[in-house]
Amino acid sequence: MxxxxxxxxxxxxxxxxxxxxxxxxxxxxxxxxxxxxxxxxxxxxxxxxxxxxxxxxxxxxxxxxxxxxxxxxxxxxxxxxxxxxxxxxxxxxxxxxxxxxxxxxxxxxxxxxxxxxxxxxxxxxxxxxxxxxxxxxxxxxxxxxxxxxxxxxxxxxxxxxxxxxxxxxxxxxxxxxxxxxxxxxxxxxxxxxxxxxxxxxxxxxxxxxxxxxxxxxxxxxxxxxxxxxxxxxxxxxxxxxxxxxxxxxxxxxxxxxxxxxxxxxxxxxxxxxxxxxxxxxxxxxxxxxxxxxxxxxxxxxxxxxxxxxVATQAQRMAMAAREAALRDPLTGLANRLGLERMAPVLLERTDAAGRIPWLVLLDVDWFKEVNDFAGHTAGDVVLQEVANLLRRECRAGDLLCRWAGDEFVVLLVDAAEYSREAGPIVAERIRSAVNTHDWRLVLGRLEKKPTVSIGVAAGPNDLDQLFAAADIALYKAKRAGRNRVETDGEQTGSG
The missing domain is CATH 1.25.40.10 (Tetratricopeptide repeat domain)
Known part of the structure; x- marks a missing residue:
């Protein structure tokens, strides 16, 4: 024509x-x-x-x-x-x-x-x-x-x-x-x-x-x-x-x-x-x-x-189903499966670029009290607010995940400026953001407002080893009084 x-x-x-x-x-x-x-x-x-x-x-x-x-x-x-x-x-x-x-x-x-x-x-x-x-x-x-x-x-x-x-x-x-x-x-x-x-x-x-x-x-x-x-x-x-x-x-x-x-x-x-x-x-x-x-x-x-x-509709439905399988429906972050699927690729890319990967593992303090005294709906809103704070404090290329319950994971990768201090710096920024967040609209005058305890670990480029090291650091932060960051025996923040 x-x-x-x-x-x-x-x-x-x-x-x-x-x-x-x-x-x-x-x-x-x-x-x-x-x-x-x-x-x-x-x-x-x-x-x-x-x-x-x-x-x-x-x-x-x-x-x-x-x-x-x-x-x-x-x-x-x-x-x-x-x-x-x-x-x-x-x-x-x-x-x-x-x-x-x-x-x-x-x-x-x-x-x-x-x-x-x-x-x-x-x-x-x-x-x-x-x-x-x-x-x-x-x-x-x-x-x-x-x-x-x-x-x-x-x-x-x-x-x-x-x-x-x-x-x-x-x-x-x-x-x-x-x-x-x-x-x-x-x-x-x-x-x-x-x-x-x-x-x-x-x-x-x-x-x-x-x-x-x-x-x-x-x-x-x-x-x-x-x-x-x-x-x-x-x-x-x-x-x-x-x-x-x-x-x-x-x-x-x-x-x-x-x-x-x-x-x-x-x-x-x-x-x-x-x-x-x-x-x-x-x-x-x-x-x-x-x-x-x-x-x-x-x-x-x-x-x-x-x-x-028909093919396009089927393709979109399949893509949506795959995407949904890798996402936490409450927070919109990656879920455990999403982390396990995406982390190896990101870690390999980080290793090829000669950069240091960091894994930040955080747990919401006093979350049981939130559910017991404010209700599970309020608890869900707290988790959503924490997810939003993570998005605000992290880079677009970082992998954010709701691991389970009130536990979250941040994988810091593929950024030239991330150095051997990047993990603790970002973790402290997250801790401070949660600590200073105004929770009154969500929880009213609840005696113990939510904070986060954070464990941080750097390299090697293996998700299981990173997670194990960060989990040990998180346990130290909880034992030391919560609302703090622990890594390699060092700590920041206080409750």
């Missing part, structure tokens, strides 16, 4: 743009060879400099135009899945969502198609990317014209909406393919609202601009608009001429959606003229073949999209 293949400055790599330009020029053999060269490194490989979902959808549309339907389905599925990994935002995401919507419109899945195109326009507006917004407005405008032409009961509303969309698109676009296409589509929409004089002026202007730029796409739509104008005026011979030119233009650039639309309308004009032999008969065969091909595509793409949705 050339509409999707208009230049997207900054959004797709130069080699992808070259393939598209060859297609637009009707040089299909060279385009096919260039596309093979582009995909030699793997159809789904996209350099990290580019937005992967945008490039994949662009390649899917190129594959479609080259007749490589299985590859197109694979790429469109991969592109949509990639887009699902995070909420879409920015100009590239707007392009991608809009192209997906236009593709669905082309195969008859109109409900989700219009939803996607409307979403794309909003994303583009929010991003402030005017070129992207112009593209998205144009795609939605053309889709509404297609709907109006095939659904007479909705024609007035759809044509009016298309006029507004295309008028805004051409006002935003710089001179070039998008502006010419928007003018052409607007001419067709104005023809549908019986504003024939304005429609013809714009269509003729677009033809002139299109000839100067060798823009077959804009000229095809402009001729389509002129065919409808002449048919409305009852000048059927000229209507047939313009419709034939529109179809020839679409065929020149392998635009299957336009070919199907224009051939059907040309067939109707020919029937009105009584030309049932020759051209009309050939067009009917072309329409039949096109409809058959689209039916196959509908089924294939529909299955691919449903499979993608």
């Amino acid at each position: 050339q509409l999707e293949d208009q230049p997207l400055a900054g959004h797709i790599p130069a080699q992808d743009r070259l393939v598209r330009q060859l297609l637009d020029a009707g040089r299909f053999t060279r385009a096919d060879a260039a596309f093979d060269e582009l995909l030699a490194g793997g159809a789904n490989f996209v350099d990290a400099r580019w937005v992967r979902s945008t490039v994949l959808v662009q390649r899917a549309l190129v594959a479609w135009r080259l007749g490589r339907i299985p590859l197109a389905l694979e790429l469109i599925t991969e592109g949509w899945t990639e887009l699902d990994t995070q909420p879409p935002s920015g100009g590239s995401a707007a392009h991608t969502v809009s192209m997906l919507g236009f593709l669905l419109e082309g195969i008859g899945r109109r409900g989700p198609a219009m939803d996607l195109m409307a979403l794309a326009v909003q994303i583009a507006r929010d991003s402030g990317d005017q070129p992207a917004l112009a593209h998205c407005l144009l795609r939605e405008g053309l889709s509404r014209v297609f709907r109006a032409a095939s659904q007479p009961d909705q024609a007035a509303h759809q044509f009016a909406a298309a006029c507004e969309l295309c008028e805004e698109a051409q006002s935003l676009a710089k001179p070039g393919p998008v502006k010419r296409a928007a003018l052409a589509v607007m001419a067709r929409a104005l023809s549908g609202t019986d504003e024939l004089e304005t429609a013809e002026r714009i269509a003729q202007e677009t033809l002139t601009l299109g000839r100067d730029a060798a823009d077959n796409y804009a000229m095809a739509i402009a001729n389509w608009a002129l065919a409808d104008i002449r048919r409305t005026q009852g000048v059927m011979t000229e209507a047939r001429t313009f419709a034939s030119r529109a179809l020839e233009g679409a065929e020149t650039i392998h635009e299957s959606i336009l070919m199907m639309r224009f051939s059907r309308e040309l067939a109707e004009i020919c029937r009105n003229l009584g030309d049932s032999v020759g051209e009309a008969a050939a067009l009917r065969r072309a329409v039949t073949a096109a409809v058959s091909a689209v039916d196959i595509l509908k089924e294939g793409l529909g299955q691919a999209l449903e499979q993608r949705r």
Whole structure:
């Protein structure tokens, strides 16, 4: 679809743009060879400099135009899945969502198609990317014209909406393919609202601009608009001429959606003229073949999209289940299993960097009294508050874990500034934060407010040995009166 293949400055790599330009020029053999060269490194490989979902959808549309339907389905599925990994935002995401919507419109899945195109326009507006917004407005405008032409009961509303969309698109676009296409589509929409004089002026202007730029796409739509104008005026011979030119233009650039639309309308004009032999008969065969091909595509793409949705949903559920298995539901910190799974990797990384790992083991003092006198709900809130204080006092790269009950573990790793003093320093910061925390909102005037006793141990890069050493230090802190840090026979803090 050339509409999707208009230049997207900054959004797709130069080699992808070259393939598209060859297609637009009707040089299909060279385009096919260039596309093979582009995909030699793997159809789904996209350099990290580019937005992967945008490039994949662009390649899917190129594959479609080259007749490589299985590859197109694979790429469109991969592109949509990639887009699902995070909420879409920015100009590239707007392009991608809009192209997906236009593709669905082309195969008859109109409900989700219009939803996607409307979403794309909003994303583009929010991003402030005017070129992207112009593209998205144009795609939605053309889709509404297609709907109006095939659904007479909705024609007035759809044509009016298309006029507004295309008028805004051409006002935003710089001179070039998008502006010419928007003018052409607007001419067709104005023809549908019986504003024939304005429609013809714009269509003729677009033809002139299109000839100067060798823009077959804009000229095809402009001729389509002129065919409808002449048919409305009852000048059927000229209507047939313009419709034939529109179809020839679409065929020149392998635009299957336009070919199907224009051939059907040309067939109707020919029937009105009584030309049932020759051209009309050939067009009917072309329409039949096109409809058959689209039916196959509908089924294939529909299955691919449903499979993608099911696979993506299953993948997300599986990831959520794995994540939940490694997290403590009360505090959101890693749980014991999470620590055992993640610690070896972090310790190995720390060892490779020549740094010293520290394990900080802490236990909430007087926690039984909290549960006995304030209730278990208050106890849960205390544990959540301690977890929040740990997040505040530790680095984002440190591994925080609720080990069991009121015991927490902090694994300090992968930070150049962590030295042989880092463990005690961080531990004391945690102890002080808990000790000075205002617990009155949670516990009222409870006689013994929560504090923490902490044991600290450094290296070797073995979780069991670190934990055993820190546990001994924690036991010393408890025996020495609580609310203190113990490591290697040294202590800080006091109760």
